[in-house]
Every structure is written in C-alpha cells, then in structure tokens.
Amino acid sequence: MLQLNMTVNGQPVSGQAEGRTLLVQFLRDELGLTGTHIGCDTSQCGACIVHINGDAVKACTMFAAEAAGAKVNTIEGQANADGSLNRIQQAFQDNHGLQCGFCTPGMVMSATALLRHTPKPDESTIRTYLEGNICRCTGYHNIIKAVLAASEQDAFAQNPR
Amino acid sequence: MYDFELLTATSLNEAVTALQNEETQALAGGQTLIPTMKQRLASPERLVSLTRIKALQGVTVTAKEVVIGAATRHADVAVQAAACFPALADLAGHIGDPAVRNRGTIGGSLANNDPAACYPAAVLACGAVIETNLRRIAAEDYFDGMFGTALDDGELITAVRFPIPEIAHYEKFVQPASRFALVGVFVARFDGVVRVAVTGASQMGVFRWAEAEAALSNEFAPVAIDNLAIDPAELIADAHAAQTYRAHLVAVMTKRAVTAAHR
Known part of the structure; x- marks a missing residue:
C-alpha cells in the first residue's frame, strides 16, 4: 500500500492506495467524496472530471498515486462558503x-x-x-x-x- | 483493475533503469494505456510513470525547428507551439477532448502508434526525428505498421524534433464517438517540396501519399490532385466507414488541408 498526501478542495488529506487504485476510487472509497461519479469507466463520459492543479482531467483514467502532492478540486468544493450554490x-x-x-x-x-x-x-x-x-x-x-x-x-x- | 506495481520516476535515468526489467512498461499520460489495461488487452506487471520527469517536458523553439519533450501534454503543445508552428498546435488542440489533452502526451501517442492517431501524420509529413535515450530515428524508419514502431524493448522516446515547414495544415474527419481520426491528412511544404501523410485510413498505419506529393509540389492547389485516387484495397474497413469511403475522404481531406494551409 502507498500512503498518499494531496490537497483536496483546499484541505490537506492523507489516505492509502495501491498502485492500481484509480484517482476516482481514491476520492470515492478512501475519502468518501462520492460526488465524483463513475459513468462509463472508459474515459468517454466525463462524469468523473475533477481538476488537478487547475486542469480538468478524467479521474477514472489516472492513478491516485499520480495525484500525490497535487491540488485536487472536486464538485464537493464548488459551493460558496455559506453552502449555497455557486x-x-x-x-x-x-x-x-x-x-x-x-x-x-x-x-x-x-x-x-x-x-x-x-x-x-x-x-x-x-x-x-x-x-x-x-x-x-x-x-x-x-x-x-x-x-x-x-x-x-x-x-x-x-x-x- | 488487476494488481500491478506502480513506480514513479523523477529522472530519465531512473525510468530507463526501471525499463531494463522486461515486465515493466512505461506509463505516460495513460489515456490509452489505462483503458487498455482495464480491458486486459495489456497487463504489464509493473508500470513506471514518466509524468514527473521535468526533463521530458516542454517545447523549445529555434529558427528552423521545434523540439517537444516526450512527456509534454497535448494541451501544452497547443499553447506553446501556437506561435512557431500553428498547424502542429492546432493538431494537438483537437486530439480527444479537453480532459484527455490535459493528460495525454506526444511521446505516449507516438510509442503507441494507433493507426488513427493524429501525431504520427505530423511526424511523417514533416520528416521529424524521434529522439530516444539511445539514438535518433528518422520518421521514415520509425513507424512500423499498426501499433508497431522501431523502438526496442526498454527504449524510451525523450523528444521529437520537428522541422518547421513554410506552410502546413492538418485536416481530420473525426469519428464522432471516439474523436480519433476516421481519416486525417497532414500537408506540409518545405522549400517548395510538399509532403502528405495520411492517418486513420490504412491497415498499415500512417503513410505518405507519394502521387499527391508530386502533384502538389508541382502546383500547390486542390485542383492539382483532381485526377488522383487512393487504392482502397489496403484501407481500413469498419462499422464507421468502408474502404471506398475512406479512400474518398483521403482526397477530400487532402484538398481541404491544401486550401487551409498557412504559415
């Protein structure tokens, strides 16, 4: 198992992953951020898109370990500070x-x-x-x-x- | 996903050393390799990720050529090559979709040599040079049929050197589901000599259309190839297009590329 550290929606987070763990699995299963969806799992549909250091990527087509140290933004981090929709x-x-x-x-x-x-x-x-x-x-x-x-x-x- | 080991290289030496093990495969942007592994069409025991090797990233421009690091993403080529080689930047900016372009790399595309990929057409039409950790390979010697290349086991692309043409353009007819080229044609002119490379069409992968090159070198206008036709016999036939349709598209895309070609 790998110990991964990254910044997700502005918060430092840490979690465990295998080499084969996809970023979308890490976000959903390890961090409990289930807003990032798995639609096709073949990088066609875009339901899993998150931002890595500001760039949109498909989280089903990237290993979690490749996001180590990165700034990750997901749908959970998009609302305004008071919880209202942005x-x-x-x-x-x-x-x-x-x-x-x-x-x-x-x-x-x-x-x-x-x-x-x-x-x-x-x-x-x-x-x-x-x-x-x-x-x-x-x-x-x-x-x-x-x-x-x-x-x-x-x-x-x-x-x- | 089946279990495997993932290494992250931070230097070229580290990556090359890891690739000495024949069970190890290079992982660039992963936009083809990861879906391929999910389908078990590839099952390496160990991957070495190249995306943190700074020396493999970036676009360097000189008076006559553009050198692109192998791990440079399509999105970065689209921006960084826009001023010096707009046709190449335009090609890079239309591969896949925006999220794919934020991961996929030129080295990954060329190492895979998908018969419908865009970059092989630019490399062959420009007579670019593929640099590896071991040698320099001319475009003519690099592509070796569908998914085949001149790369040896453990050999890694480090950069691609493109001579900058006088004028050029890449025109592709997109397969709308995959966004790969159903047919793509890169036309480039160097000192009046025209080169035409076709992707997406042939069972043998990317190829040069010699008759069109001769006609367009003589007269750089769409009308110059009015009487030319590609033999459909060795072209790809699938659910999206028959051989005859692809042959037709090769001529149409070539004419459009000639019409649109610019500095």
Missing part, C-alpha cells in the same frame, strides 16, 4: 441544465475549467469544450444555456438550438 451550479439549476443529475458533477467541473480561461465563450466554443462530457437526459441544450448564463451572457440572444 454561480455555475445556480445557472444549471435555473436553466434546467440537469435531469437525473448523474453527469452534472462532470459538466460543472468542465464548465468551470472552460470559464476560467474563456470567461465569455460563445455557443460553439461551449459545445466543443464539452465534447468529453456525455449527458443522456437533457439533449445538451439547457446545459449550453446554463454555461452561457453562468458567463453572464443572454442564452436566448445566441439562440441555442
């Missing part, structure tokens, strides 16, 4: 950007990464950036609207299909 999460709720909610943690983490380096993305940029996130409920339209709204752009002005 701007992006609130936009998903306001625009009905989710139905079953399974893909939502990954969608929010991807959208957060997008808006960090592109604060005002157009519709096409959002669709392209979310290529690695699959949603089987919404048909994506309301997710696109939510990201436009989160970036303080009028979703209807751009007329998402």
Whole structure:
C-alpha cells in the first residue's frame, strides 16, 4: 500500500492506495467524496472530471498515486462558503441544465475549467469544450444555456438550438 | 483493475533503469494505456510513470525547428507551439477532448502508434526525428505498421524534433464517438517540396501519399490532385466507414488541408 498526501478542495488529506487504485476510487472509497461519479469507466463520459492543479482531467483514467502532492478540486468544493450554490451550479439549476443529475458533477467541473480561461465563450466554443462530457437526459441544450448564463451572457440572444 | 506495481520516476535515468526489467512498461499520460489495461488487452506487471520527469517536458523553439519533450501534454503543445508552428498546435488542440489533452502526451501517442492517431501524420509529413535515450530515428524508419514502431524493448522516446515547414495544415474527419481520426491528412511544404501523410485510413498505419506529393509540389492547389485516387484495397474497413469511403475522404481531406494551409 502507498500512503498518499494531496490537497483536496483546499484541505490537506492523507489516505492509502495501491498502485492500481484509480484517482476516482481514491476520492470515492478512501475519502468518501462520492460526488465524483463513475459513468462509463472508459474515459468517454466525463462524469468523473475533477481538476488537478487547475486542469480538468478524467479521474477514472489516472492513478491516485499520480495525484500525490497535487491540488485536487472536486464538485464537493464548488459551493460558496455559506453552502449555497455557486454561480455555475445556480445557472444549471435555473436553466434546467440537469435531469437525473448523474453527469452534472462532470459538466460543472468542465464548465468551470472552460470559464476560467474563456470567461465569455460563445455557443460553439461551449459545445466543443464539452465534447468529453456525455449527458443522456437533457439533449445538451439547457446545459449550453446554463454555461452561457453562468458567463453572464443572454442564452436566448445566441439562440441555442 | 488487476494488481500491478506502480513506480514513479523523477529522472530519465531512473525510468530507463526501471525499463531494463522486461515486465515493466512505461506509463505516460495513460489515456490509452489505462483503458487498455482495464480491458486486459495489456497487463504489464509493473508500470513506471514518466509524468514527473521535468526533463521530458516542454517545447523549445529555434529558427528552423521545434523540439517537444516526450512527456509534454497535448494541451501544452497547443499553447506553446501556437506561435512557431500553428498547424502542429492546432493538431494537438483537437486530439480527444479537453480532459484527455490535459493528460495525454506526444511521446505516449507516438510509442503507441494507433493507426488513427493524429501525431504520427505530423511526424511523417514533416520528416521529424524521434529522439530516444539511445539514438535518433528518422520518421521514415520509425513507424512500423499498426501499433508497431522501431523502438526496442526498454527504449524510451525523450523528444521529437520537428522541422518547421513554410506552410502546413492538418485536416481530420473525426469519428464522432471516439474523436480519433476516421481519416486525417497532414500537408506540409518545405522549400517548395510538399509532403502528405495520411492517418486513420490504412491497415498499415500512417503513410505518405507519394502521387499527391508530386502533384502538389508541382502546383500547390486542390485542383492539382483532381485526377488522383487512393487504392482502397489496403484501407481500413469498419462499422464507421468502408474502404471506398475512406479512400474518398483521403482526397477530400487532402484538398481541404491544401486550401487551409498557412504559415
């Protein structure tokens, strides 16, 4: 067993993992952070997306040991300090950007990464950036609207299909 | 996942030493290897992770070439090569999806040599040189059929040296589920001489289209290859595209790449 230390959502954490332990398993099973979901387990769906040192990665396709020493951010760390939904999460709720909610943690983490380096993305940029996130409920339209709204752009002005 | 041992190398020497053991395999970004291991299509007893070796990371630009460290991620090539070699940066910025590009590396892509990967087309079209811990390998000598390369057991790619073309462009027709190239064509011109490399199409992996190279060297315009066609006999046929469709796409992607080619 390996003893791993990393910073998760701003808190130093420590836990045990084998070499084969995937980051998503470490987060869910060792740290109890079950907001990061395992959808396809084949790096297609993006439900497991977390940020490693600020970069969006698929936690099902990375070993936990490779995140040792890193700053990891998960969906659990996204709410405001008072527990209310942050701007992006609130936009998903306001625009009905989710139905079953399974893909939502990954969608929010991807959208957060997008808006960090592109604060005002157009519709096409959002669709392209979310290529690695699959949603089987919404048909994506309301997710696109939510990201436009989160970036303080009028979703209807751009007329998402 | 089956049990195996994971080592983390912090220097090239450490990685090369670990790879002397024939049961050990190099782990770069893992975006192909980890899914492959989950499916038991590969089952190494020991992995040595390369992502913490600083000497293998980064993009260095000189007047005539770009040198990319083997463990440089696609996302970093997309940014760091944008000014000096925009066609290569554009290729890197369209591999997989954003999360894949934050892990996947150029060395990993070339060592795997997937017949539908993007980087092999750039390497072959530019006549790039693959540097390893042991030697330099010319692009023409490196690729050896589907998933095959000139790398020996325990040999590790350390960097890729790309000569910078006058103009170039990579055009790919994306297989929408996997985002690999159904067909991808990299066109590059050096001192008026055009090179055309095709990925995604052939059962033999990436290849150069010599007839198109001659025609485009003579006249760099889409019309120059109007009368040329690829023989579909050795192309890939699968659920996504028949051989004849891939042959058609090779010509279409080549023309689009020529039209879009720029410094």
